[in-house]
Amino acid sequence: MSALTTEEFSVYAKLIIDLTGIDLDSKKGYLIEMRLDPLVRELGLTGYSDLYYRIRNDSSGALARKVIDRITTQETSFFRDRSPFEMLKFKILPELIDSRRGSFPAGSRIPLRIWSAAGSTGQEAYSILIAVKEALGDLSGFSVSLLVTDISDSAIAYASRGIYQPGEIDRGMSPELLSRYFLPAAGGFRVRDDIRSLATFKRWNLLDDFSRFGPFDVIFCRNVAIYFAEPEKRRLFDRLERVLADDGSLVVGSTESLLGTGRSLEARRYHHSVYYRRPDKAVSV
Ligand SMILES: C[S@@+](CC[C@H](N)C(=O)[O-])C[C@H]1O[C@@H](n2cnc3c(N)ncnc32)[C@H](O)[C@@H]1O
Structure with missing residues (x-):
């Protein structure tokens, strides 16, 4: 898994707030790496910056939705907390x-x-x-x-x-x-x-x-x-x-x-x- 640079973290943190409202503090760089690295590979991209560039230029919003799918925490259960x-x-x-x-x-x-x-x-x-x-x-x-x-x-x-x-x-x-x-x-x-x-x-x-x-x-x-x-x-x-x-x-x-x-x-x-x-x-x- 490739590492996210500080600059890449900042642009992704801003992108994720804009897309979802979710605030990733700087300790959560690993979360972006863990969740987006498979997408970078799947799409055959050169890295996180390449992915960012494509999200910004995808007017259909489909790629942003893929990122949202990966980045959100969907933990749930029946009668959670009862x-x-x-x-x-x-x-x-x-x-x-x-x-x-x-x-x-x-x-x-x-x-x-x-x-x-x-x-x-x-x-x-x-x-x-x-x-x-x-x-x-x-x-x-x-x-x-x-x-x-x-x-x-x-x-x-x-x-x-x-x-x-x-x-x-x-x-x-x-x-x-x-x-x-x-x-x-x-x-x-x-x-x-x-x-x-x-x-x-x-x-x-x-x-x-x-x-x-x-x-x-x-x-x-x-x-x-x-x-x-x-x-x-x-x-x-x-x-x-x-x-x-x-x-x-x-x-x-x-x-x-x-x-x-x-x-x-x-x-x-x-x-x-x-x-x-x-x-x-x-x-x-
Ligand atoms: C941890 S789950 C909670 C699910 C359920 N409410 C529960 O308590 O078990 C959080 C959910 O919020 C969704 N989510 C995150 N940001 C959102 C947004 N801006 N608008 C709508 N849903 C969002 C995620 O996709 C995820 O499914």
């Missing part, structure tokens, strides 16, 4: 539905619009849908929709297939939920169609304007802001707040916090997890 999904099931959904019951005429379906932003390969999205189904049982009184987005082409394509290998299932999916929500397929397990059909999948960069996707009743935006540079993080939280319904809830990663970002959302605690909502006086459906 407690946010318990919180969704036992706190966020009951609270939301209680607040809405009175506002929707009897017989009409209560909308539940959920977003798994930076949903990687889909484990978070399907965990959300399973938690919703477990909490509500019969969904006929609700109009449930889940948008799953990620910047990575390959991650979002994987998510939309909804097929997972045993090693992925072993990371967080209980045998009981597996038998209830998956069917055997292609040496692994496929998410049942009635669950999968509640989701739509889209490649989307969180640096781009997403105002037209909202409003959302629940947003899971977990384990992505942690990689962002400070200004990009602030802007992201700012824009997430704007697409949150008045009575909506935002869930971030267990090591992330809106504290200090100047947001007007307030933190609420449920056991080991936190979610963010507008202060009570602002709530109206």
Whole structure:
């Protein structure tokens, strides 16, 4: 593996912030080398500078997307950290539905619009849908929709297939939920169609304007802001707040916090997890 020069590191660090918001500090040169060296070889290029030059001159953006695919960390698992999904099931959904019951005429379906932003390969999205189904049982009184987005082409394509290998299932999916929500397929397990059909999948960069996707009743935006540079993080939280319904809830990663970002959302605690909502006086459906 060839080594990245200091100058190459600086141009790549800037390129990666511009493309993704991800801040690689100078100790992460090895990460660029580890992840981009195979691409340099695959494309038969002379080195990192050659790759950079081609990215900048590729007006289709295809090469930049390949780099994004390689450079992003797509680590995820079913029911990751467990407690946010318990919180969704036992706190966020009951609270939301209680607040809405009175506002929707009897017989009409209560909308539940959920977003798994930076949903990687889909484990978070399907965990959300399973938690919703477990909490509500019969969904006929609700109009449930889940948008799953990620910047990575390959991650979002994987998510939309909804097929997972045993090693992925072993990371967080209980045998009981597996038998209830998956069917055997292609040496692994496929998410049942009635669950999968509640989701739509889209490649989307969180640096781009997403105002037209909202409003959302629940947003899971977990384990992505942690990689962002400070200004990009602030802007992201700012824009997430704007697409949150008045009575909506935002869930971030267990090591992330809106504290200090100047947001007007307030933190609420449920056991080991936190979610963010507008202060009570602002709530109206
Ligand atoms: C560590 S994974 C987290 C996945 C999932 N939310 C979870 O907590 O398990 C981070 C994801 O963020 C995505 N990502 C990174 N930068 C992004 C951006 N600017 N816009 C959208 N997604 C991004 C990556 O592709 C990756 O799939």
